Amino acid sequence: MSIYEFCTLCPRGCRVDRTQNVGICGCTNDVYVARAALHMWEEPCISGERGSGAVFFVGCPLGCVYCQNHAISRVRAPRGVKMDASALSDTFLRLQNDERANNINLVTATQYTPTVADAIKLAKSQDLTVPVVWNSSGYETVDTLLLLDGLVDVYLPDFKYHDTALAVKYSHAADYPEVARLALDEMFRQVGEPSFADGRADIEDGIMVRGMVVRHLVLPTHADDSKRVIRYLRDRFGDGIYISIMSQYTPVADGLPQELTRSVTEDEYDDVVDYAVDIGVERGFTQEGGSVGESFVPEWW
């Protein structure tokens, strides 16, 4: 029996047969891709000047109420392009060879991990040499992450909430903080300290070839929780990871709670960044320019 036939690929643990049905992520075992193209808007060590080879997968196990990619994360019917492991591998190689992508950046692939792992293995057997980046919500089981051990070079997870109440209210996932802690520990075990394309241990303008960047999106009215997240990351990983503090929250989804119907203010964001500096975070990224607006959401297939 394949993992898809009794799915426990993510912490939702639906135990549905995805050859026949869908779970909370909204996905069968058929892999759908919403876009595969160069992407310039990741952190500088991921996008670089040439761009990251981003492959956006349809569906999402976490389903945050404020998701900026809700058009592809909350699927009710198949959309995008259906790809098996072979087609995915060809896509990775096209991004590397034809578009000269700095890496292959797999965005929200958790619900398809076995197929994507097979695709990475196939692509590597056909000379995929750029780093593979796993870009996820952080809501992942250790067992599923073990399927990626030795295949992923750079982990780019979120750590969204420290407070369980926020995880319940915005992602219907009371276990998010605990699950994400364990997931990040496993990711760090796999890839360890950061290293960059030119062999330096320091970032300069280099592309990360191994390591972990943890993202945290600051939400309106919740700067205190953001500080707790950053404190946790600093205490747990020290200078072993980069922390990306994001200001780009944009209220694009329908039916948002009142407090999420505006962008993050400059004061809120600066408060969080100042705190990170005060507690000694040196390896990090900040964003300029506030919310991104819907125009920055890519065009989906």
Ligand code: SF4
């Ligand atoms: S991947 Fe989807 S079906 Fe499987 S446990 Fe997670 S939400 Fe449920």
